[in-house]
Amino acid sequence: MTMTDVNVDELLAPMPDKVKKNRRKHIVKKDLSAGSCQQIEANTRTVPGIITQRGCCYAGCKGVVVGPIKDMLTITHGPIGCAYYSWGTRRNKARVDDRTPPEEIYTTMCFSTDMQESDIVFGGEKKLAKMIDEVVEIFHPRAINLCATCPIGLIGDDLGAVAKAAEKRHGIPVIHYNCEGYKGVSQSAGHHIANNQIMERIIGTGTEKVDGKYVLNILGEYNIGGDAWENERLLEEIGYTIGSTLTGDSAYVNIRNMHKAHLNLVQCHRSINYIAEMMETKYGTPWLKVNFIGIDATIDTLREIARCFGDEELIARTELVIERELAAVTPEIERYQKILKGRTAFVFVGGSRSHHYQFLLRNLGMEVMVAGYEFAHRDDYEGREVIPTIKSDADSKNIPELHLEPEPGIYRPPHLHLKMSKEKYDELVASGVLNDYKGMYPDMVNGGIMIDDANHFETEELVEIFKPDLIFTGIKDKYVTHKMGLPSKQMHSYDYSGPYTCFKGAVTFAKDVAHSLSTPAWKMITAPWEQSKTEQR
Amino acid sequence: MTGCKVTSRVRQVNENQCHMCMPLGGVIALRGVEHSVALVHGSQGCSTYMRLANVEHFNEPIDIASSSLNEKQAIFGGEANLRIALDNVIRVYRPKVIGILTSCLAETMGDDVERFVETYRTDREIGEIEIISVSTPSYGGTHTEGFWATTRAVIAHYARPAERHGGINVIVPNISPADIREIKRLLDLMGLEYTLLPDYSLTLDRPFGGRYQKIAPGGTPTAAIARMSGARATIQFGLTCPDTLSPGLFLEERFGVPLINLPLPIGLDGTDLFVGTLKDLSGQPVPDSLMLERGWLCDAMADTHKINAAARPVIYGEPELVYALAKLCLENGSVPAVIAGGTRNSGLAALLQPLLKDALEEPIVLEEADFVTIEDAAVRTSANLAVGHSGGKYLTERQGIPGLRVGYPIHDRVGGQRILSVGYAGTLALLDRFTNTLLEAKYSSYRRQRKEELLNEKGVSDAKA
Ligand code: SF4
Numbered sequence A: 001m002t003m004t005d006v007n008v009d010e011l012l013a014p015m016p017d018k019v020k021k022n023r024r025k026h027i028v029k030k031d032l033s034a035g036s037c038q039q040i041e042a043n044t045r046t047v048p049g050i051i052t053q054r055g056c057c058y059a060g061c062k063g064v065v066v067g068p069i070k071d072m073l074t075i076t077h078g079p080i081g082c083a084y085y086s087w088g089t090r091r092n093k094a095r096v097d098d099r100t101p102p103e104e105i106y107t108t109m110c111f112s113t114d115m116q117e118s119d120i121v122f123g124g125e126k127k128l129a130k131m132i133d134e135v136v137e138i139f140h141p142r143a144i145n146l147c148a149t150c151p152i153g154l155i156g157d158d159l160g161a162v163a164k165a166a167e168k169r170h171g172i173p174v175i176h177y178n179c180e181g182y183k184g185v186s187q188s189a190g191h192h193i194a195n196n197q198i199m200e201r202i203i204g205t206g207t208e209k210v211d212g213k214y215v216l217n218i219l220g221e222y223n224i225g226g227d228a229w230e231n232e233r234l235l236e237e238i239g240y241t242i243g244s245t246l247t248g249d250s251a252y253v254n255i256r257n258m259h260k261a262h263l264n265l266v267q268c269h270r271s272i273n274y275i276a277e278m279m280e281t282k283y284g285t286p287w288l289k290v291n292f293i294g295i296d297a298t299i300d301t302l303r304e305i306a307r308c309f310g311d312e313e314l315i316a317r318t319e320l321v322i323e324r325e326l327a328a329v330t331p332e333i334e335r336y337q338k339i340l341k342g343r344t345a346f347v348f349v350g351g352s353r354s355h356h357y358q359f360l361l362r363n364l365g366m367e368v369m370v371a372g373y374e375f376a377h378r379d380d381y382e383g384r385e386v387i388p389t390i391k392s393d394a395d396s397k398n399i400p401e402l403h404l405e406p407e408p409g410i411y412r413p414p415h416l417h418l419k420m421s422k423e424k425y426d427e428l429v430a431s432g433v434l435n436d437y438k439g440m441y442p443d444m445v446n447g448g449i450m451i452d453d454a455n456h457f458e459t460e461e462l463v464e465i466f467k468p469d470l471i472f473t474g475i476k477d478k479y480v481t482h483k484m485g486l487p488s489k490q491m492h493s494y495d496y497s498g499p500y501t502c503f504k505g506a507v508t509f510a511k512d513v514a515h516s517l518s519t520p521a522w523k524m525i526t527a528p529w530e531q532s533k534t535e536q537r
Numbered sequence B: 001m002t003g004c005k006v007t008s009r010v011r012q013v014n015e016n017q018c019h020m021c022m023p024l025g026g027v028i029a030l031r032g033v034e035h036s037v038a039l040v041h042g043s044q045g046c047s048t049y050m051r052l053a054n055v056e057h058f059n060e061p062i063d064i065a066s067s068s069l070n071e072k073q074a075i076f077g078g079e080a081n082l083r084i085a086l087d088n089v090i091r092v093y094r095p096k097v098i099g100i101l102t103s104c105l106a107e108t109m110g111d112d113v114e115r116f117v118e119t120y121r122t123d124r125e126i127g128e129i130e131i132i133s134v135s136t137p138s139y140g141g142t143h144t145e146g147f148w149a150t151t152r153a154v155i156a157h158y159a160r161p162a163e164r165h166g167g168i169n170v171i172v173p174n175i176s177p178a179d180i181r182e183i184k185r186l187l188d189l190m191g192l193e194y195t196l197l198p199d200y201s202l203t204l205d206r207p208f209g210g211r212y213q214k215i216a217p218g219g220t221p222t223a224a225i226a227r228m229s230g231a232r233a234t235i236q237f238g239l240t241c242p243d244t245l246s247p248g249l250f251l252e253e254r255f256g257v258p259l260i261n262l263p264l265p266i267g268l269d270g271t272d273l274f275v276g277t278l279k280d281l282s283g284q285p286v287p288d289s290l291m292l293e294r295g296w297l298c299d300a301m302a303d304t305h306k307i308n309a310a311a312r313p314v315i316y317g318e319p320e321l322v323y324a325l326a327k328l329c330l331e332n333g334s335v336p337a338v339i340a341g342g343t344r345n346s347g348l349a350a351l352l353q354p355l356l357k358d359a360l361e362e363p364i365v366l367e368e369a370d371f372v373t374i375e376d377a378a379v380r381t382s383a384n385l386a387v388g389h390s391g392g393k394y395l396t397e398r399q400g401i402p403g404l405r406v407g408y409p410i411h412d413r414v415g416g417q418r419i420l421s422v423g424y425a426g427t428l429a430l431l432d433r434f435t436n437t438l439l440e441a442k443y444s445s446y447r448r449q450r451k452e453e454l455l456n457e458k459g460v461s462d463a464k465a
């Protein structure tokens, strides 16, 4: 079967009619002859009982966004499980730096109010307040996060009030997140809630001077396996200063000065685009969608950043660094291409990687036939131009939108951030580089399938149809894939490997994938005395 | 109190906890029932997190359905969602049994799941499919209690007065699939007819091969569970199981099946107790092959006692395993420095009393402990070996105490599902790992230590200065 023949309706045939109707809208086949992207349904409720890969709002807020801030002590207010499960599961690395000594790093620890029956009945505010007092006494953290879990909203604990009172008592910021797990339809709601509070309570509160001619923030980079460090290494070599990342290996003390940066880079659009937009409104900071995954993608990204500042010296240094890095990795990449060329893959990850990794795989000679996000919105598939047409539903309405205004005295128009004339800036915007994201669709192969919130059932059917060589997914799917006789690579934690970003990361990734595909085990699965039988069949 | 110091939790902070939540244990127990699917009634985060935790330990596909409650249902009740979830699970998975476990959210909302299920049954044609609901609010217990509560609920669901038969029941706590297989082998060797529940020895450790099935083959057949009420006796490895949750006690009180509560068959004495019981029940002599295994274990204990006597282990995890491990250590001359359980109400401290009364040193016993408390106690007592699940990795990372992984969850090593520690052979495998971990630690620091000693004795360092 060629890719363009695939019939999506057949795939869903065994499902109950209602489910079929629902799921059909979440699947779009790329069809070049159709012109623009057909609308995909995304960020809507998961059908109960269909085993989804999605997590909860709390997971998006605590697990993804605020958890990695290394010098903030994060308390999970709720029963024990929620905290336990989000403890160290994401491999966001953090290290000591000149502003954050080892005793100020809390990312490897897990704090829970471990609510008991009586707390549920009589309320848990007192317990939470006491816990804050205890951690302050023991750790003296610079700032504290309080994250809510499902039962909290129901029993009506007022996290905001507890936080406020604790701030008064201890004189440090105590920031609360009403990220009860049932809010929204996935982790995505939690990203938004976290974005709002970081924007309101942290960014802009710093008064230190940030030195550097070109200061960049990297938003939506969580430093899985050290990814952020590799980005930083390159960018600093070219001559940029990194203000802060959000939130891999980030620190409260740096995040509060983020408004001093000249340009925001956005790696994971889904989880952090709110802050990028809000900073644009409030401080005039322009943002650029980047991608450090893939060699060509990294080159394009580096060139675009340099173009944003239009500084000839910067552009020249960028080319120099590109040339040097490329020379270093090309022979190795070519070696792995021999193994990987022509292989096909599926990619199912969160809300951005399924797009990013297509670039890297293409560099290695591989093609992605099916790609899907767990918790993305339509704009992550179709591009930001659809945002005005997305109808808000009951689930998105209950996540507050902040309506910000330019901050008097601090706001500067974006062209001044980039040290260029208004005309030149407008040209840059018109060329489509800045403040935009075109989504995954344009980069899909013709006939390939985009699938939103894919479940086990659909994955298996798709494997039958496309027979890919490898599946990139999370650990929950990893062993299903293996049981089907297919290698899988874990893209949330990288199977304890990484970094995968930029040039060197591409080599590490290529090596890992090549290992997966060339392991003799896959061929030895059938016992020798049964081999002839299979051949005869 | 003689023999040990017991400390219960006094702090508000639960920092780096030692236990997980109640439905998680329920999910594992349900995997031991043939052709079943677990459905967590709550928002989907819980079931996703529980899948993650289990997948990392068992390295197997783990499907857990969710009723995916959102804000609206959180306020108005989750019945409609639960019904849709049941419809879809039945349609896609075609299970024989669906176990509904409640999350904290559903419990806090006060959803009456029993009633929902009853209504569902009456107006849906679901034929033979059984639906078992278990109340598992995590603020009421840990995954250990969830495991017991679910096992008990499964039995209670099926048990009817049955004709007496010659078979026995064997009820296991949360142990590895490999351990279950070993216990079954011992039962087979002793020629007993038995029903072991929950038997997830295959469902959570599937061999490769054949077409992938959504519901793993294996598990205790429901027809066998229904006959448990007519068994001759129940052996339950559940000394620490609270009476209210005890599946064996339920069978005894309701159906008069005598309960023999044993410690896990880990260690020589633990295994002797089990094998001795089987011998009495079967009236058969212990086969030579098993006596050989016993002999090999004794031999190893004799050969390694000097090394093991130097161990001051910190043992932590689920109470049933912790108790058995403490016994194992003591019979090998390793006096525990710290013995810690993450749950309360297990009676662990009281159980340990008689074991510890003659111990040379006084171990610290902690109940409802988090890892900060455990770490603190381990440092104070100069513990030199950490025995337990992956949660204790910080004891190694921060304090340099070498670790021996056993129990649940294991997510920083492979093969959690294959860790074998029961029976004579299993104990021997564990004991060798125990001894070798001590030896590795010794050899890795031996040279440095020797050098320092030499430098000081011969005054080399002084001479240089
Ligand atoms: S809400 Fe309860 S059941 Fe769900 S993860 Fe948290 S502790 Fe476990």
Ligand code: SF4
Pocket: A056, A057, A058, A059, A078, A081, A082, A148, A149, A150, A151, A180, A181, A182, B042, B043, B044, B045, B046, B047, B049, B103, B104, B105
């Ligand atoms: S209870 Fe809620 S917050 Fe906790 S894991 Fe479950 S869905 Fe998430």
